[in-house]
Amino acid sequence: MDKFLNDMGREKPTRFTDQQLRIATDNFSNLLGSGSYGSVYKGVFSNGTVVAVKVLNGSSDKKIEEQFKAEVGTIGRIHHFNLVRLYGFCFERNMIALVYEYMGNGSLDRYLVNDTNNLGYEKLHEIAVGTARGIAYLHEECQQRIVHYDIKPENILLDGNFNPKVADFGLAKLCNRENTHLTLTKGRGTPGYAAPELWIPNFPVTHKCDVYSFGVLLFKIIGRRRNTVEELAESEEWFPMLVWKKFDTGKLGELIIKCGIEQKSRDIAERMAKVALWCVQYRPEFRPVIGLVVKMLEGSVEIPEPMNPFQHMMGEIFIAHPVQESQTYTTTTLSGSIMVTDSNMLRSTPIMSKYEIEIAPATL
Structure with a gap:
């Protein structure tokens, strides 16, 4: 010491x-x-x-x-x-x-759970982008990469102008950029926000665990004070899962409306929802680096069609890998294998390759 x-x-x-x-x-x-x-x-x-x-x-x-x-x-x-x-x-x-x-407006969570402190979605979008920029600095611009491990609304503080600042580095860890994986002897982070791999003892963990937590944060912003939407029949369903099901059936817009989001903010909310679905992919290699998350939130790059982040919770094991060098892929589930051609959900686009959104290997 x-x-x-x-x-x-x-x-x-x-x-x-x-x-x-x-x-x-x-x-x-x-x-x-x-x-x-x-x-x-x-x-x-x-x-x-x-x-x-x-x-x-x-x-x-x-x-x-x-x-x-x-x-x-x-x-x-x-x-x-x-x-x-x-x-x-x-x-x-x-x-x-x-x-x-001193941060005059406290932490973000008070504006997501209290109706009297509501912020408009434009401001919440700005807060999300600023938070992602802070994480991007930790991951991509410091001499040593810093993994935070506990991204959540309580750890996003707001100054007098509601500019967001990432705080609470009590679980943070430095790592050399050459060492892309860290091995943890015990779980870190907050249940509900921590990436699945953080709860597996001695499992190699990457900076993508912060990306997962940021994705959950985006879902919190979209759904505001609830993990569920009381107005929907599916109100008992986990909100991120509900977002995926609505997106997958082309009804994401309906969900955005039922979340009480005004017309002028719906495009922003849909963009945040798609980015969130990418961030919470079960496999870390499917998640984008946080620098790309910033660009997708800002609208400066195209958002690829998200894959289902929750197939592991829906009775299927999802493995995608290229077949030779064509645009045909094999998708393996518990019920067998099928060939998929020209699938935006599975194809590794130039954007995905550049920003480390990878196609999973053929074995778990």
Whole structure:
């Protein structure tokens, strides 16, 4: 830890004393929120800078130190408009804390679950694009790729102008770009948002797990306060599955309307739905890299027709692979194999190849 702190002393974050933080927070009197990680307090430094002070706690000193090093060692080294800025930290016997920029509008989740805080879909689309840009910086522009592992609405913070910033790097991990796979000894992330492969012990995991979580985030934005749509007979159905079924039957527009989305925003919502279906593909190699997700959301590139992300939940095993070099593919299900020709759902287009949307290998 001493070596780590010395290394970080040469980086940008400032090391504060616990006394400085007590003065800035008026002895931690203004609580912004709390959770298993600790508590966050609002503070103001003497120069007028408003901050959020995150005081860490946990079940053991080791876990606290691991979270501290994960956050300071990742977000402390980088800066991007769509990433929350770390001003500094405190590491003393009686206090371990992180000092972040203050985000005046809180986290995204409060605007997706509370009718009184609704944002228009144009603004929500901007928030989605900004969030994707922040993740793209972590994955594609840093010297070392940073995998966040816990993308969800609670970890997307909004500044005074509702600009989104990715926060909470307590589970983040650095990896060399040459090493495309990480092996985890235990699951990471939040159930419901974490990619399926994160729950398989010792299974090789890639940065595509963040893409999956971002896809679930898009579904949350489209469906707003619910995983289901109460107005529909299928209201007990998992919302992402419902989106796929409506898309597959050409009725996605009907679902968008029943989600209460206004006419002017429906094209944006349909685009987000298609991108979300790509992001939550069960197999990581089918998911696009986040840089392509940004372009698809912006409308600057064509969105290929999504494949069914949920075939593994519908009693089928889906394997697609090229037959020689033609545009004919074999699709294998539990009920047998069939030949598919000129299928937009299976063909690896130039866009897919460029941005690492791959056709799955012939074996699981």
